[in-house]
Amino acid sequence: MSSPSTQSQALWAKGLPLDAAIHRFTVGDDPRLDRVLLAHDCVGSAAHARGLHAAGLLSADDARALVAALAELHGAAQRGEIDITPEQEDAHTAIEHALVARVGEAGKRIHLGRSRNDQVLLALRLWLRQQLIATARGLHNLIDALLALASTHEHVALPGYTHLRRAMPSSLGQWAAGYIEGLLEELHALDGVWIRIDRCPLGAAAGFGVPLPLKREVVAEWLGFSRVQRAPVDAMNSRGRHEQALLDAYAAVAHTLEKLIWDLSLYSTDEFGFVQLPDAFTTGSSIMPQKRNPDVLELARARCRELRGFSDWHRHIVTGLPGSYHRDFQLHKQPLFAASDSMLALLDVLTRLVPGLKFDAAAMRGAMSPELYATHAAIAKVRSGATFRDAYREVGGAIANGSFEAPHILPSDTHIGGLDQLGLDQYRQELTALAAIFDVRKDLLAAVEQRVFS
Numbered sequence: 269m270s271s272p273s274t275q276s277q278a279l280w281a282k283g284l285p286l287d288a289a290i291h292r293f294t295v296g297d298d299p300r301l302d303r304v305l306l307a308h309d310c311v312g313s314a315a316h317a318r319g320l321h322a323a324g325l326l327s328a329d330d331a332r333a334l335v336a337a338l339a340e341l342h343g344a345a346q347r348g349e350i351d352i353t354p355e356q357e358d359a360h361t362a363i364e365h366a367l368v369a370r371v372g373e374a375g376k377r378i379h380l381g382r383s384r385n386d387q388v389l390l391a392l393r394l395w396l397r398q399q400l401i402a403t404a405r406g407l408h409n410l411i412d413a414l415l416a417l418a419s420t421h422e423h424v425a426l427p428g429y430t431h432l433r434r435a436m437p438s439s440l441g442q443w444a445a446g447y448i449e450g451l452l453e454e455l456h457a458l459d460g461v462w463i464r465i466d467r468c469p470l471g472a473a474a475g476f477g478v479p480l481p482l483k484r485e486v487v488a489e490w491l492g493f494s495r496v497q498r499a500p501v502d503a504m505n506s507r508g509r510h511e512q513a514l515l516d517a518y519a520a521v522a523h524t525l526e527k528l529i530w531d532l533s534l535y536s537t538d539e540f541g542f543v544q545l546p547d548a549f550t551t552g553s554s555i556m557p558q559k560r561n562p563d564v565l566e567l568a569r570a571r572c573r574e575l576r577g578f579s580d581w582h583r584h585i586v587t588g589l590p591g592s593y594h595r596d597f598q599l600h601k602q603p604l605f606a607a608s609d610s611m612l613a614l615l616d617v618l619t620r621l622v623p624g625l626k627f628d629a630a631a632m633r634g635a636m637s638p639e640l641y642a643t644h645a646a647i648a649k650v651r652s653g654a655t656f657r658d659a660y661r662e663v664g665g666a667i668a669n670g671s672f673e674a675p676h677i678l679p680s681d682t683h684i685g686g687l688d689q690l691g692l693d694q695y696r697q698e699l700t701a702l703a704a705i706f707d708v709r710k711d712l713l714a715a716v717e718q719r720v721f722s
Contacts, residue, residue, distance in 0.1 A: 292354070294595075299352040301601045302359035306345035306352075308394040309359045312387065312491070313367075314338040314720040316470060317378060319487040325381065325480060330374040337370040338363075339721040360387050381482055383474040385593050389503060390470045394491070396514060397713060399608050400462050404706040406615030407455050407521070411448055411699055413622040418444035418692055425633045426542070427640060432534075437640050438687070440627060443531070445690045450524040452695065455702050457517050462709065465510045468493040472503035475592050492716040504593045508586025511604050515579040518611045522572035525618065529569045532625070533562055541631045546624035564617060571614045578607035639667055641674030 317334040320326035326334075341363060344350050352362040367375030421440035428438030468488035471477065477500045488496045497503045535542035545562055553559035581603040589596060642663050649659035666672035681687040 295354055295357050296598065297602060298358045298598065299354055299356070301605060302352055302362075303345075303348070303350070304601075304605050305359040305388070305391040305395060306350050306363065307342050308391040308398075309363050309387070310338045310342035310345060311394055311717060311720055312390040312470065313363060313378060314342075315487050315490045316382060318490065318720065319470075319483050320377075320380060322483045322486055323381075323481050326377055330371075330377055333371040333374050334367060334378055335721060337367050337375075340370075341366055342717070342721065358384075358388075359391065360384055381473070381478050381480050382470065383472075385474045385504060385507075386469050386472040389472070389507060390468070390491075392511065393465055393469060396465050396510060397462070397492075397709070399514065400458055400465075401706055401710050401713065402612055403518075403521075403608075403615070404455060404458050404702070406612055406619070407451055407458070408699065408703050408706075409619045410615055410622070411451050411455070411695075413619050414444050414448045414451070415692060415695060415699070417622055417625070418448065418690065421627060421629075422690060422692070423687075424627065424629050425636050427632070427635045427637075434635070434637060434640055436643055437636060440632070441690050441692075442685075442687060445685075445692065445695070447524060447528045448692075448695050451521070452698055452702070454517065454521045454524065455699075457520060459702065459705060461510070461513045461517050464513055466494045467497035468495070469497045469503040469506070472497065472500035475500050475504035490716070490719055492712045501591065505591055507593060507597050508582070508600050511600060512579070512583055512586060515575075515582050515604065515607050518607055519576045519579040521611065522575040522614075525614065526569055526572035528618070529565050529572065532621075533565045533569070536562060536565075540635075542628055542635075544626040544628070546621070546626075549621055549624070564621065568614055568617060571610050574610055575607055575614075578603040578610070582607075638672055638674040642667060642672070645672070645674060 314335050317326060317331050317338070321328060321331035341350065350362060350366070352359060356362045356365060364375060364378060367378055369375070418441045421444070424440040426438050426440045426443055427434045428436045428442075468484070468491055470487055470491075471482045471484040484496045488494075497506070532543060532545070534540055536545050545560075545565070547560070549562070549564040550560040551563045553561065582600050585596060585600045585603070646656065646659040646663045649662065650656050654662070663672065682689055684691055
């Protein structure tokens, strides 16, 4: 037996009956997921209303009424007070219905000159900017915590490992600096994503523009974009492309964080004994009274793999399609929003963890066995006139017959990045400069809301 019919209230509805089962299938999770976009759609719609008035397509009274109502809806959306019904399908329909309920006929004029296609593109673009700022702040805080760790333990001896075997002398400061530099690289990458999305798609409509004198450049400026996404076809083709850039940036951050988490997991085992995790970051066993398990680290490590999974999930949805818009894109929001939540939670918990780590300098110094100094011993012979190959063999032979001796002190490495030249001040300067860039952008977004709703 077929399902009973329902009447769609969506923006695309034409008054025709719709099979209830088909409606549920096509709507999917959008009523839940689109709550994320409600406030952003209000911002974009307010700018669009102002743009219609600037183009002579909307009266001053209607524009004022729409902007005032959208300002109220924006606050309600931020407080979680707006619901999206299954009949409405998405954030955009819910906002338009709310406008009609508040301002009557003027609410029916808001969709002139735009399609749901460029409407959702804009809302997602505004959301992406917000997420980039939040992620940059999270990365900044974690890097800052690692800088404090590196500064405090700059010259504390730590074996350097390759293949999980002791390799060369290192220090806790040098270990932390490695993750500082890696995460700074990812912060630069977030800046690159911002530059990619800094184009306003509004006015592209369904991908072919509209026969109206829209003020695209003016609206873009009001919304804090540096330029317009000029080609309407590219605006549609970019659906999913910029979101994928953010998810790939998340996966790259996870690549570095996973190694940091693994190191801490290994170093906190009884076999290493280099670091003690804060009690709040461990849990007990249900059967073994003595156990304290590194559950937070293990879940954080899983989050890194989860972020790669979200990126792959999203890529499979948005790639392999011809040009222009396709309904497939509706499904890309779930991995996108979930990945953002996971990324911010991961950065937050690691930032809380780092200051609570307690390192055992004696245990790390005790692991600095003589063979770690083999390379330095070979180089010392080179400085005395030997070739490196002869020195390499001589030191290797001494280690093999047990006659090798080395001092248990950190050698002096004066090149940049060496044990005596970690460049922590340079990292601080780089971090400060990047933070300032994103602070300016945060102020920009605050100014956008003030501008479009005033």
